[in-house]
Amino acid sequence: METLFFLIVSIVAIASAVMVIACRNPINSALSLILTFFCLATYYVMLDAPFLAAVQVMVYAGAIMVLIVFTIMLLNIRIDATRRHSHMIFFGSIVGFATLFNTVYIVMKSRAATPATTVNVEALKAGHTELIGREMFTNFLLPFEITSILLLVAIVGAVVIAKKKI
Amino acid sequence: MLDKKNLIKYVFDVYVYSILVFFINRTSRHTEYPVETILAIPPWRLQMLGTYLPILLLVIVAVLFGFVTLLLSSLIGPKKSSRIKLAPYECGCEPVGTARERFSIKFYLIAMLFILFDIEAVFLYPWAILYKKLGVFGLVEMGVFILILFVGYIYVWKKGALEWD
Amino acid sequence: MDTMILGLPMIYYVAMITKVLVAFIFVLLTVAYATYAERKIIGHMQVRLGPMRTGWHGLLQPIADGVKLFFKEEIIPSSSSRFAFIIAPLIALIPAFITFAVIPFGGVMEVAGYKIPLQIAGYYDTVAGRIFDVNVGMLYILAMSSLGVYGIVLAGWSSNSKYSLLGGLRASAQMISYELSAGLAVVSVFMLSGTLSLHEIVMQQSAFNGMNWYIFKQPLAFFLFFVCSLAEINRTPFDLPEAESELVSGFCTEYSSMKYAMFFMAEYANMVTVCALSATLFLGGWQGPFADTFTILGPLYFIAKLYFLMFVCIWIRATLPRYRYDQLMYLGWKVLLPVSLLNIVVTGLVGYFISH
Numbered sequence: 001m002e003t004l005f006f007l008i009v010s011i012v013a014i015a016s017a018v019m020v021i022a023c024r025n026p027i028n029s030a031l032s033l034i035l036t037f038f039c040l041a042t043y044y045v046m047l048d049a050p051f052l053a054a055v056q057v058m059v060y061a062g063a064i065m066v067l068i069v070f071t072i073m074l075l076n077i078r079i080d081a082t083r084r085h086s087h088m089i090f091f092g093s094i095v096g097f098a099t100l101f102n103t104v105y106i107v108m109k110s111r112a113a114t115p116a117t118t119v120n121v122e123a124l125k126a127g128h129t130e131l132i133g134r135e136m137f138t139n140f141l142l143p144f145e146i147t148s149i150l151l152l153v154a155i156v157g158a159v160v161i162a163k164k165k166i
Numbered sequence: 167m168l169d170k171k172n173l174i175k176y177v178f179d180v181y182v183y184s185i186l187v188f189f190i191n192r193t194s195r196h197t198e199y200p201v202e203t204i205l206a207i208p209p210w211r212l213q214m215l216g217t218y219l220p221i222l223l224l225v226i227v228a229v230l231f232g233f234v235t236l237l238l239s240s241l242i243g244p245k246k247s248s249r250i251k252l253a254p255y256e257c258g259c260e261p262v263g264t265a266r267e268r269f270s271i272k273f274y275l276i277a278m279l280f281i282l283f284d285i286e287a288v289f290l291y292p293w294a295i296l297y298k299k300l301g302v303f304g305l306v307e308m309g310v311f312i313l314i315l316f317v318g319y320i321y322v323w324k325k326g327a328l329e330w331d
Numbered sequence: 332m333d334t335m336i337l338g339l340p341m342i343y344y345v346a347m348i349t350k351v352l353v354a355f356i357f358v359l360l361t362v363a364y365a366t367y368a369e370r371k372i373i374g375h376m377q378v379r380l381g382p383m384r385t386g387w388h389g390l391l392q393p394i395a396d397g398v399k400l401f402f403k404e405e406i407i408p409s410s411s412s413r414f415a416f417i418i419a420p421l422i423a424l425i426p427a428f429i430t431f432a433v434i435p436f437g438g439v440m441e442v443a444g445y446k447i448p449l450q451i452a453g454y455y456d457t458v459a460g461r462i463f464d465v466n467v468g469m470l471y472i473l474a475m476s477s478l479g480v481y482g483i484v485l486a487g488w489s490s491n492s493k494y495s496l497l498g499g500l501r502a503s504a505q506m507i508s509y510e511l512s513a514g515l516a517v518v519s520v521f522m523l524s525g526t527l528s529l530h531e532i533v534m535q536q537s538a539f540n541g542m543n544w545y546i547f548k549q550p551l552a553f554f555l556f557f558v559c560s561l562a563e564i565n566r567t568p569f570d571l572p573e574a575e576s577e578l579v580s581g582f583c584t585e586y587s588s589m590k591y592a593m594f595f596m597a598e599y600a601n602m603v604t605v606c607a608l609s610a611t612l613f614l615g616g617w618q619g620p621f622a623d624t625f626t627i628l629g630p631l632y633f634i635a636k637l638y639f640l641m642f643v644c645i646w647i648r649a650t651l652p653r654y655r656y657d658q659l660m661y662l663g664w665k666v667l668l669p670v671s672l673l674n675i676v677v678t679g680l681v682g683y684f685i686s687h
């Protein structure tokens with residue numbers, strides 16, 4: 001039953017991911033990307049990580065894609081403009097294959113390759129959100145605080161790029 | 167086209183990327199949790215079925231409702247179209263130019279700031295539900311986090327990025 | 332009825348389908364009659380009668396409107412992007428109709444010895460002896476409501492009309508700005524509750540006289556959340572995306588027939604969700620006197636609170652004039668955002684000093 005559901009979601013995920021690069025109209029590509037993010041969120045739910053699923057939809061599908069859609073509308077790209085820059089495909093595919101290789105390597109090496117036989121009881125008892133919070137505010141305190149500085153830099157950068165005059 | 171400057175830039179990008187990947191691989195680690203067996207917690211699959219299956223059903227019902235409504239109305243409604251009728255509305259005049267003009271950078275900036283503050287909000291949720299358990303430690307941590315972002319907020323305000331004129 | 336399917340009894344599946352269908356039809360009917368109530372209430376507030384002709388005091392008006400819209404011609408402008416134009420109303424409608432899945436609308440009902448919580452996404456576990464629901468319920472709602480913006484931005488862009496584009500852009504910028512403040516306003520509630528599960532939040536507000544309601548502990552958060560939500564769903568006084576007098580209905584200028592109606596249904600369904608959510612977070616949800624003993628009272632209290640808040644929405648529409656766009660952005664970014672951040676900080680400090 002779960003396998004069947006997983007298969008259906010996977011087919012949708014892969015099909016929409018292919019649509020992202022196959023669509024001629026950039027807005028349709030963006031819509032397909034939103035669907036891909038949705039499928040990812042479904043995977044997170046199936047992995048018992050509802051907090052990540054919600055954040056995935058909120059941040060990626062709800063915020064970042066809004067910016068991408070705005071950018072597409074702002075630039076108003078003509079389809080013929082995409083023909084140029086063919087050398088980017090070469091470098092793009094190098095990075096793509098490196099990522100794919102890297103992902104396969106991590107998956108093969110890590111514990112995810114061996115199926116878990118015991119249920120992580122603490123995760124179920126405390127709830128996923130609380131567990132993430134506890135980790136973030138104790139073990140990973142420094143990365144958490146650095147994130148705020150990263151966000152600050154991004155805020156300044158956004159304003160500087162958008163308002164060159166001032 | 168592919169000139170020397172661009173080539174160096176791309177090679178540099180790939181280089182930086184691979185270094186980053188290397189370090190992420192090196193530093194990622196697993197935290198072990200005590201694994202015990204208590205029967206009072208229902209199995210994962212039951213929780214899945216009990217809480218997410220209804221949502222799936224509701225999504226299916228809503229999607230079906232939407233498509234059926236669209237289909238029915240397109241079947242029932244009359245179809246007497248003409249070139250003028252299918253033109254975009256512009257107060258009854260002939261449409262001038264294209265509507266896909268470039269628009270103000272403001273909207274782009276708002277979307278950008280929205281992402282950044284939305285990520286801040288996402289960090290606040292796990293903190294909020296742990297707030298009572300973390301005590302003064304958590305209060306200081308989040309105080310620093312909010313303070314740093316508030317500096318950014320004041321910068322945005324002072325730069326006039328929030329003005330609409 | 333004792334057959335088990337995948338570890339859950341048959342009655343669970345029956346209850347699930349019933350709950351989904353009943354709630355869906357309830358929201359549909361509420362949406363239909365909210366339009367009627369809006370016209371009627373505003374009419375009486377302006378010393379008019381409102382719809383009177385169809386049925387007794389115009390009671391059949393929503394049905395007549397619906398049937399009329401079904402028989403209207405569908406126009407897809409020749410210069411539009413067809414796919415996006417057709418899909419946009421669906422993208423607006425579907426998230427609006429699936430958000431209420433996690434909102435509890437009653438206590439636990441017992442049917443044939445099996446306990447059924449009156450909440451779509453929840454079940455009673457017989458081994459653990461308690462109700463399980465989506466433990467990130469509130470985040471689910473925020474995530475789904477953040478998708479509503481696509482319907483509007485796509486509608487505006489794909490119509491290829493100047494009014495639509497302007498309306499769509501305005502609407503999307505407004506929605507994301509206020510979504511932010513709404514998301515921050517509810518954080519202080521979670522600081523008190525310590526959970527994101529809406530079932531738990533309702534249970535914490537149980538008291539006979541309603542003194543445990545979060546509105547008494549967090550009045551500012553309630554106000555902020557309600558105002559931001561009104562702006563996020565484009566209700567008056569923040570309805571400028573569809574400002575009839577300036578933008579000829581904004582993003583839905585080019586829409587006709589049921590596609591047009593779908594945007595309206597989405598807007599009213601969002602209104603239902605926002606009011607239900609405000610009632611759940613701040614007004615004790617389905618809690619009320621004797622609601623624990625008589626299960627049937629739970630949904631009644633919930634509907635009463637929901638309809639009261641919807642009445643307030645309509646009341647606001649009849650009372651307040653529309654904001655100007657720069658005022659709107661000023662309010663969202665320079666007033667509501669810092670105030671909701673401040674509210675979190677103050678809640679944190681006060682909570683700390685009270686507990687010590």
